[in-house]
Amino acid sequence: MAADATTAPIMPSAPGSGRASSLQRVARRRSTIAVLMTTPLLVVIIGLVAYPAAYGIYLSTLNRRMTGFMEGEWLPTGLGNFEILLESETFWAVAWQSCIFAITAVILKALIGFWLAHMLHHIPSKGQRKWRGMLLVPWVIPPALSTLGWWWMFDPAYSSINWLFQVFGIPAVPWLGEKWWARLSIIIVNVWYGAPFFMIMYLAALKSVPEQLYEAAAIDGATSWQRLRYVTLPMMANIISITVLFSLIVTFANYDIVRVLTNGGPRDLTHVFASYAFQVGILSGNIPRGASISLFMFPILAICAFFVLRGVTRRNKEQM
Amino acid sequence: MSATVATNRDMPSFYGKAGSLRSERRWALIWAYISLIFSAIILLTPPVYMLITSLKTSGEIADQKGNPWIVRNPTLENYWELITNSLFQGFFINSVIVTLVVVALTMVISIMAAFALARMRFWGSQVLATGVFLTYLVPDTLLFIPLYQIVGGLGLLNSIWGLVLVYPTLTVPFCTWIMIGYFASIPKELDEAALIDGATWPQMLLKIFVPVALPGIIAATIFAFTVSWAAFVYPTAFITTPDQMPLTIGVVSQLVRGDVFIWGQITAGALLAALPPVIVYAFLMDYYIAGLTAGATKG
Numbered sequence: 001m002a003a004d005a006t007t008a009p010i011m012p013s014a015p016g017s018g019r020a021s022s023l024q025r026v027a028r029r030r031s032t033i034a035v036l037m038t039t040p041l042l043v044v045i046i047g048l049v050a051y052p053a054a055y056g057i058y059l060s061t062l063n064r065r066m067t068g069f070m071e072g073e074w075l076p077t078g079l080g081n082f083e084i085l086l087e088s089e090t091f092w093a094v095a096w097q098s099c100i101f102a103i104t105a106v107i108l109k110a111l112i113g114f115w116l117a118h119m120l121h122h123i124p125s126k127g128q129r130k131w132r133g134m135l136l137v138p139w140v141i142p143p144a145l146s147t148l149g150w151w152w153m154f155d156p157a158y159s160s161i162n163w164l165f166q167v168f169g170i171p172a173v174p175w176l177g178e179k180w181w182a183r184l185s186i187i188i189v190n191v192w193y194g195a196p197f198f199m200i201m202y203l204a205a206l207k208s209v210p211e212q213l214y215e216a217a218a219i220d221g222a223t224s225w226q227r228l229r230y231v232t233l234p235m236m237a238n239i240i241s242i243t244v245l246f247s248l249i250v251t252f253a254n255y256d257i258v259r260v261l262t263n264g265g266p267r268d269l270t271h272v273f274a275s276y277a278f279q280v281g282i283l284s285g286n287i288p289r290g291a292s293i294s295l296f297m298f299p300i301l302a303i304c305a306f307f308v309l310r311g312v313t314r315r316n317k318e319q320m
Numbered sequence: 321m322s323a324t325v326a327t328n329r330d331m332p333s334f335y336g337k338a339g340s341l342r343s344e345r346r347w348a349l350i351w352a353y354i355s356l357i358f359s360a361i362i363l364l365t366p367p368v369y370m371l372i373t374s375l376k377t378s379g380e381i382a383d384q385k386g387n388p389w390i391v392r393n394p395t396l397e398n399y400w401e402l403i404t405n406s407l408f409q410g411f412f413i414n415s416v417i418v419t420l421v422v423v424a425l426t427m428v429i430s431i432m433a434a435f436a437l438a439r440m441r442f443w444g445s446q447v448l449a450t451g452v453f454l455t456y457l458v459p460d461t462l463l464f465i466p467l468y469q470i471v472g473g474l475g476l477l478n479s480i481w482g483l484v485l486v487y488p489t490l491t492v493p494f495c496t497w498i499m500i501g502y503f504a505s506i507p508k509e510l511d512e513a514a515l516i517d518g519a520t521w522p523q524m525l526l527k528i529f530v531p532v533a534l535p536g537i538i539a540a541t542i543f544a545f546t547v548s549w550a551a552f553v554y555p556t557a558f559i560t561t562p563d564q565m566p567l568t569i570g571v572v573s574q575l576v577r578g579d580v581f582i583w584g585q586i587t588a589g590a591l592l593a594a595l596p597p598v599i600v601y602a603f604l605m606d607y608y609i610a611g612l613t614a615g616a617t618k619g
Contacts (some may be wrong), residue, residue: 033521034440041433048457048489058467122352133605138363140601142550144568144591149370160388204613253459256552274461281465282557291465305457
């Protein structure tokens with residue numbers, strides 16, 4: 001750039017040179033301005049995401065007092081925290097619970113969201129706005145707060161859901177007191193919170209399927225199941241996979257619902273990675289151990305992120 | 321469930337009679353309304369039940385005999401006690417300060433960066449745009465422990481300014497990403513015309529891009545607002561004393577004390593804390609939804 005600037009005055013003053021040098025000036029200013037404008041973003045990404053992520057990896061290799069690396073018995077020095085976790089029964093329970101929770105919740109959210117979007121798409125478009133507005137309310141309330149309401153509905157002594165069950169002659173359920181019921185409760189709350197998001201995404205996708213495709217299918221005598229299978233689903237495949245993978249990331253890393261609803265109980269059986277890392281790292285003060293627990297989330301998140309990115313890029317190419 | 325419906329509906333149309341086709345449509349419509357009403361009841365029950373509880377006196381809540389779903393003596397006492405409670409007012413003020421500062425910072429950072437990334441192609445701009453999207457996918461629960469150490473090292477633990485420092489990790493990537501999408505959809509002719517008229521790049525951004533992409537800016541602002549208002553992981557990790565707590569963590573941790581649950585106040589507090597995002601949503605629903613769906617469809 002500097003070289004260009006110095007050569008410019010030497011050039012003979014042909015009619016075009018004035019324009020050329022001013023263009024160069026624009027170009028020079030353009031790149032400096034662009035760098036200046038992206039600097040704050042770079043500070044956020046590098047300083048508050050990339051650096052902490054690297055620092056988290058470093059932290060996970062330290063011993064509890066953070067005076068040196070954590071020794072391992074069969075793993076090399078620095079991986080001692082991972083060794084202890086891999087040998088701990090509680091940790092494996094947490095890992096299983098995280099996977100069960102995330103996979104079940106995401107599948108349910110995707111199915112319910114798809115069903116809701118389909119039903120919404122069916123009704124006359126005048127009423128759709130009103131219904132959509134109502135059905136999205138769970139997504140709008142901050143989850144930590146709405147979970148308080150669920151907690152109160154699951155309350156062992158005064159559970160209002162059990163009261164309704166009793167009216168219909170269904171025996172009372174120990175919602176948060178028993179392992180599998182507590183796990184189910186967490187999934188219910190997460191599905192309640194997340195299904196409307198799927199509904200909105202799928203509804204947007206349904207609306208973007210060209211009407212002619214359905215007309216063509218109808219002329220060919222397709223049943224509504226065939227229309228769904230051979231027209232709707234292929235057209236929506238990309239958005240479905242993006243939404244599912246995105247939701248898998250968010251659900252897998254969920255913290256607030258577990259924290260408010262069960263706080264890991266009964267007997268640490270409902271902890272997911274995030275809440276367990278919080279308990280070990282912040283509450284018990286073993287920061288390196290906590291950091292290594294949350295690092296276990298990384299592989300699955302990285303895989304999901306890779307496929308989300310691929311889906312989004314493909315989608316952009318289609319739209320161009 | 322939909323499979324059984326599909327067969328019911330398709331039997332008549334299989335024979336291709338116009339009249340039965342219409343009745344097929346009608347049944348599909350009735351079925352759609354039934355499912356929508358059913359799901360609306362389930363989806364709205366928790367907030368409605370919170371409202372019911374918040375209108376009860378402590379005595380009525382403790383009374384186990386009656387129907388918990390009705391209010392016998394509605395009272396606004398719980399709300400009044402919270403509104404006049406200086407602790408709760410403090411939570412509210414903290415939330416407002418943190419959210420306003422974070423939203424302002426986020427919008428300035430992401431609009432500038434998105435403009436540069438969408439329009440001023442420079443070395444590495446493509447990589448950076450992808451990097452922005454990837455950072456959006458990094459969840460806060462992966463970073464809160466190292467950030468706890470970093471914020472602690474800066475002496476900002478237990479201060480709302482520590483929150484102001486870290487919240488941009490939640491908001492900036494997504495807002496930048498959707499603003500890139502909105503800016504990219506503005507026709508190139510517009511900036512060429514501006515350049516010919518002698519506009520500088522900052523002028524172009526402020527006089528052309530910001531007004532044209534206003535719907536996108538509103539959507540991104542709503543997103544930044546709801547995310548910073550609802551943030552939970554960072555305040556739970558960083559804040560320990562009530563005077564620095566924002567609303568979410570304040571309601572969850574301070575109104576639940578030991579074994580004594582004042583459920584009337586807890587639900588009233590939760591509803592009051594949820595009110596700002598709900599109001600924004602009620603008035604700007606279309607922008608809210610545009611921002612929600614933009615993540616996967618724009619950019």
